[in-house]
Amino acid sequence: MTTDPRPMTADPHSEPGPAIRRNRVLAVLALVALLLLPLTAMTRQTGTMTYYLGQGYPPGQSAYIMMRVAGHLAYTLVFLQIVLGLLHRPLQRALGLGPLLSVHRSVGLAAFLLALSHPILFEWARQLRTGQSTITATFWPPIDHGFYELHQYFGAMGLYLLLIGVLAGVYGPRLAPKAWRAVHAVNYMVFFLVWYHSLRIGTSTRIGMLPVLYTVLAAVVVGLTLQRLRRRTGSRFPEGLTSRDARR
Amino acid sequence: MSPPSRYARWPLIAVALTLAFLFALPLAEASRAPEARRAWTQDYQEVAPRDVAQMILDGKKVVFVDVREPQEFAEKHIPGARSVPVRDTAAVNVASLADADLVVPYCLKDFRGFEGAKTLHGLGVPNVGLLKGHGIKSWEKAGLPEAGEDLGVLDEEALRMIQEALDKAPEQ
Secondary structure, three states, X not given: OOOOOOOOOOXXXXXXXXXXXXXXXXXXXXXXXXXXXXXXXXHHHHOOHHHHHOOOOOOOHHHHHHHHHHHHHHHHHHHHXXXXXXXXXXXXXXXXXXXXXXXXXXXXXXXXXHHXXXXXXXXXXXXXXXXXXXXXXHHOOOOOOOHHHHHHHHHXXXXXXXXXXXXXXXXXXXXXXXXXHHHHOHHHHHHHHHHHXXXXXXXXXXXXXXXXXXXXXXXXXXXXXXXXXXXHHHHHOXXXXXXXXXXX | XXXXXXXXXXXXXXXXXXXXXHHHHHHHHHOOOOOHHHHHHHOOEEEOHHHHHHHHHOXXXXXEEEOOOHHHHHHOEOOOOEXXXXXXXXXXXXXXXXXXXXXEEEOOOOHHHHHHHHHHHHOOOXXXXXXXXXXXXXXXXXXXXXXXXXXXXOOHHHHHXXXXXXXXXXXX
């Protein structure tokens, strides 16, 4: 077994070198671009948000617009927390920061809160518009009512699985390692359910370059997951050995 | 277990501020006076589905723009409607709508419908309106006929069905 001579965590009090400073600037730029690109594309269709400070729209329209913003941000944060989970050690080294696993956890919680606000705002928009409650249809959409409701259902399933994934992350240390890892892995399913939900019925997910951006994010998650699986398999069974060899 | 990072708080602070922003506008909207909630009708007409149907029968040029996804349009739509997903409304041929007596973008509850109406209005399309009662649901509720893949045009058959629906007592 080889050991990595580099420290697992950088001393957060030491002065960062030029490479680390550059990495930090790049990371902040990437994060800002990732969060703002979808919102910029959305304003191409809706106009600027300042329009909704006025009164020239029917009841519920502002809640509907904010629901779309929440959806974009929640999707980006689900992506970010998966990347932080898979790459927290390399990122710690590259950015010269302390342990990032706790950041991964808080990003997961933030993603859940934004994902939860998405249907809450949608339900609020519907109630303001129609004066009627549609809570059941919002939080448990019927799958046999057509294209829109079916793809709403995928989003709802993503939300409930995200809750399970977040709880597994928070209470993970109290569970057996294998059990919590298996439960926490639902976050990958969450990502792809939300990806599919947003690309099929997301109103602004197909504007301009957004389908490309969203597909690239999905490809990054697939690539990093495969790399992690390969590395884990490789460390258990060194080159030339199989699981049968390992048992002897 | 590693100690928590001093950066772990940041995502939660950022999301708290974001949620405050996301809920502030709808809160302000919900607290508006009832007359202020009708201010949007200064720029857009609000027409009852049965009145629109009567306009069609009277020979007026009414153009329905279905701003939902093409798959939703294929399931059901208002007869004669054009399928233009809301993200593509800015690319519609404005000249083809210039002589319309009424242009009605719609979706399920007219959230996307209003965004489409806003875009068309901004492009200079005159007589943009929304269905009273909101979207295709209000058309259904008024007992007016819907088209699937097979009845996409406003032909004699569709006009006959609209007439029959109007002849019946209005839905309560």
